[in-house]
Amino acid sequence: MSSVALLGAGNVATHLGAALVANGHRVTGVYSRTAASADRLAGHLGCPGTDCLDRLTPGEWCIFAVKDDALPALAKRWTALHPDTFCLHTAGSVPMDVFAGHADRYGVLYPLQTFSKARAVDFRRVPCFVEANGAPQLETLTALARTLSDRVVALPSERRRYLHLAAVLACNFANHCYDLAARLLEREGLPFDLLLPLIDETAAKVHDLAPREAQTGPAVRYDREVINRQLDLLADRPELRQLYAAMSQSIHQYARQND
Amino acid sequence: MSSVALLGAGNVATHLGAALVANGHRVTGVYSRTAASADRLAGHLGCPGTDCLDRLTPGEWCIFAVKDDALPALAKRWTALHPDTFCLHTAGSVPMDVFAGHADRYGVLYPLQTFSKARAVDFRRVPCFVEANGAPQLETLTALARTLSDRVVALPSERRRYLHLAAVLACNFANHCYDLAARLLEREGLPFDLLLPLIDETAAKVHDLAPREAQTGPAVRYDREVINRQLDLLADRPELRQLYAAMSQSIHQYARQND
Numbered sequence: 001m002s003s004v005a006l007l008g009a010g011n012v013a014t015h016l017g018a019a020l021v022a023n024g025h026r027v028t029g030v031y032s033r034t035a036a037s038a039d040r041l042a043g044h045l046g047c048p049g050t051d052c053l054d055r056l057t058p059g060e061w062c063i064f065a066v067k068d069d070a071l072p073a074l075a076k077r078w079t080a081l082h083p084d085t086f087c088l089h090t091a092g093s094v095p096m097d098v099f100a101g102h103a104d105r106y107g108v109l110y111p112l113q114t115f116s117k118a119r120a121v122d123f124r125r126v127p128c129f130v131e132a133n134g135a136p137q138l139e140t141l142t143a144l145a146r147t148l149s150d151r152v153v154a155l156p157s158e159r160r161r162y163l164h165l166a167a168v169l170a171c172n173f174a175n176h177c178y179d180l181a182a183r184l185l186e187r188e189g190l191p192f193d194l195l196l197p198l199i200d201e202t203a204a205k206v207h208d209l210a211p212r213e214a215q216t217g218p219a220v221r222y223d224r225e226v227i228n229r230q231l232d233l234l235a236d237r238p239e240l241r242q243l244y245a246a247m248s249q250s251i252h253q254y255a256r257q258n259d
Numbered sequence: 260m261s262s263v264a265l266l267g268a269g270n271v272a273t274h275l276g277a278a279l280v281a282n283g284h285r286v287t288g289v290y291s292r293t294a295a296s297a298d299r300l301a302g303h304l305g306c307p308g309t310d311c312l313d314r315l316t317p318g319e320w321c322i323f324a325v326k327d328d329a330l331p332a333l334a335k336r337w338t339a340l341h342p343d344t345f346c347l348h349t350a351g352s353v354p355m356d357v358f359a360g361h362a363d364r365y366g367v368l369y370p371l372q373t374f375s376k377a378r379a380v381d382f383r384r385v386p387c388f389v390e391a392n393g394a395p396q397l398e399t400l401t402a403l404a405r406t407l408s409d410r411v412v413a414l415p416s417e418r419r420r421y422l423h424l425a426a427v428l429a430c431n432f433a434n435h436c437y438d439l440a441a442r443l444l445e446r447e448g449l450p451f452d453l454l455l456p457l458i459d460e461t462a463a464k465v466h467d468l469a470p471r472e473a474q475t476g477p478a479v480r481y482d483r484e485v486i487n488r489q490l491d492l493l494a495d496r497p498e499l500r501q502l503y504a505a506m507s508q509s510i511h512q513y514a515r516q517n518d
Binding site: 011067068069092093112113114115116118119121125126127153159161162163164165166167168169170171172173174175176177178179180181182183184185187188190192194195196197198199200201202203205206207208209210211212213214215216217218219220221223224225226229230233234239240242243244246247250251253254 | 270326327328351352371372373374375377378380384385386412418420421422423424425426427428429430431432433434435436437438439440441442443444446447449451453454455456457458459460461462464465466467468469470471472473474475476477478479480482483484485488489492493498499501502503505506509510512513
C-alpha cells in the first residue's frame with residue numbers, strides 16, 4: 001500500500017482521504033491554509049495536520065485537493081521542497097501540465113462526484129478519471145486509483161474539461177433547480193419533502209431513458225398557457241422569471257430538434 | 260370500489276388508469292382525440308376506447324387528464340352529456356373552477372410525479388393533492404385518492420399553482436440540465452452513464468441536506484477561473500453559454516444571501 005501527503009482539507013480532500021485510509025493506505029499528513037481545517041481532517045485520518053507546508057511529511061504520493069486558483073503556486077512550493085514525490089491533483093478543469101517542469105512524475109486523479117463533508121459517499125462507486133505524464137506513471141496511478149474505485153478511466157485534460165462541464169450541468173445546476181423549488185415552497189409554507197419522490201424519479205428515469213426522452217411538463221409540450229401562468233407567478237422576481245423563460249425556451253428548442 | 264370514465268390517454272392518464280385498475284376500481288372507458296391512443300390505453304385497462312365523446316360510458320367519476328388548453332371545452336361538452344358525474348381534473352395549474360357552473364360535484368386530483376409511458380411508477384409513493392367544491396365532496400375524493408396513494412394532501416388551486424411551478428423547476432428543469440450534459444458528452448464521445456452516480460447522489464443528498472447546503476462546484480465557490488474556462492468551452496454555443504452564465508450567477512447570488 002502507499003503513503004500519501006494530502007494538500008487541502010475541503011470536501012474532496014475529506015472523502016479522498018477517508019477512501020485512502022479505508023483501503024489501507026497511509027496519509028502522512030494534511031496541509032491546509034487554516035490549521036483548524038487541517039487538524040480536523042488529520043484527526044479523522046490519524047495523522048498530523050499543519051498550516052505550514054514545510055512541516056508536511058512527504059509520502060510517495062502528494063495529492064493536491066485545493067481550490068483551482070491556489071494550485072499553481074502551491075504546486076511550485078511543494079515540488080521545490082520535495083521534487084521526488086508523485087504529484088496528483090483532483091481538479092476537473094485544471095490541465096495536468098500545471099506540474100510540468102516542477103515534478104518528474106505527475107498526473108491527475110479526478111473523482112466525478114459531489115462531495116459534502118456531512119454526507120458519506122461510497123467511493124467504490126465514484127468514477128475516477130486518471131492521466132499521467134508517461135505510460136509507466138499512468139500504470140502506477142491506475143493501480144492506486146483501482147484500490148479506491150471500481151471505475152477508473154484514463155482521460156486526457158483536453159477531454160476532462162468537458163466531463164467537468166457536464167458534471168456542473170448535471171449536478172450543480174440540477175441542485176440549483178431543487179434549491180429554487182425549495183425556496184418557492186418555503187415562501188408558500190409547503191414542506192420540501194413533498195418534492196422528494198419527484199426528484200428521485202427524475203434521477204431514476206435517466207437510468208432507463210435518455211434525458212431527452214424522459215422530459216415531461218409544460219415546456220416540452222410547449223403548453224403556452226401553463227408557461228405564461230407560471231411566468232405570472234414570478235412577476236415579482238424578475239431574475240427567476242428570466243431564468244424560467246430561458247430554461248423553458250431551451251427545453252422547447254431542443255425538443256423541436258428531436259422531432 | 261368506484262367506476263371512472265377516463266378522458267385522455269397520455270402519460271398521466273396511463274399511470275392513473277393503471278393505478279385505478281390495480282386498486283380494484285373499474286375504468287368504464289377511455290376517450291382520446293385519436294382513436295389509436297384511446298384503444299392502446301383502453302386495451303391495457305380492459306375497457307372500450309373511443310375518439311367520440313358521445314360513446315364514452317360515464318362512471319360515478321370522470322377524470323380529465325388532458326392538455327390544459329383542451330380542458331375547458333371538453334369539460335363543457337362532457338358535463339352537458341353527463342351533468343351528474345363527479346368531475347376531476349389532474350392539472351397542476353388549472354383552477355378547480357374550470358368546472359364551476361357545469362357540474363354539481365367537482366374537484367382536482369393532482370399527482371405530483373413525472374410520468375412517462377415507458378416507465379413503471381409506484382403510485383402509492385406519489386403525493387396526490389386534492390380539492391373539491393364542498394366538504395362532503397372533498398371527503399369522498401380523499402377516500403378515492405387514498406385507495407391509490409399513501410400521501411393525500413388537501414390543497415386549494417391558489418397554492419397548487421406554486422407546487423406545480425416548484426415541480427417544473429425540480430423535475431423538468433433538472434432533467435433539462437441532465438439533457439444538456441448528455442448532449443455535451445455525446446459530442447465528446449463520452450458515455451452518459453459516467454454521470455449516473457453523480458446524478459443519483461445529487462438527488463439522494465437533498466433527502467439529508469437542504470439543497471442550499473448540498474450545493475458544490477465552481478459557481479457556489481465563485482471560482483471565477485473555472486467559470487470562465489467553462490464559458491470558453493461554450494464559445495460556439497451562445498445560447499447554452501448564456502444559460503450557463505445565468506445559472507452560475509443565480510447560484511452565486513443565492514449563496515451570498517445565505518452567508
